[in-house]
Amino acid sequence: MRLIAPMLATAGTLPDDTAERPWSFEMKYDGCRMLASVGGGREPVLWTRNMNVVTPSYPEIAEALTAAFGGRGHIVLDGELVALDQGKPSFGLLQRRMGVTMRRSRCSGESL
Template identity: 35%
Template structure:
């Protein structure tokens, strides 16, 4: 696996998929981040491949508990009074290093992980080629031993549950639902994922 990787992207659709085999995750408004545990430490990459570790040391330090060879895909999010604060994320990402440290002390970040692409106990780099369902199981297992601020996003194979999240969690900062085919490998740089935005009426939701 070469770094920086090209992260998977979603395409916007008006409804959630109704066919069998789709899985659904909440979509949080944060800073897309690939988190890589190396032999020497942790490296955080932005969606464009820039190294942004120094701005997110409150995530990099706890990620040291991951075994070397682990690669996660997710969002750096900041909770403020029970709601995702995208403005705080933007401020952190655009700040100087000194300012980033001050912001982290006031509003620490959470890493909302939605995929694991490599892990020494789950096939190493070959994990990314396995179906989403296997990667999701591995992700939950891996992060269960770590705990906050590294956490898996809410996910379900039940469309009714996804629709309920869509309709009820917007006040907490959930901006939509992402749908992923359960049998799909990780689509580096591709758009095989679907995304429904919360600005669309829930009655229209059927594919992400």
């Protein structure tokens, strides 16, 4: 399977209709950028923005994605993996979860 790079954020401009609110924001989820390939008769693959495959570290994510999308052709998802603590993102909680079964533990997949 050929891994693809994630879509990265770029600076933009505000829409023209911001006279009453001349600002904009996007929620910072404080997680790990992750891509996933699911379906198409293949095993799911999860990888980081630095193109490191981390599927073995998140078997429950791979299983859930297969259950949700596995029988519907092939799909590639690009998003943020977040651990929630009482409904709020917790990077500390995610850090404790990272690299449970892999030698690479950080979001970027760098060796510790």
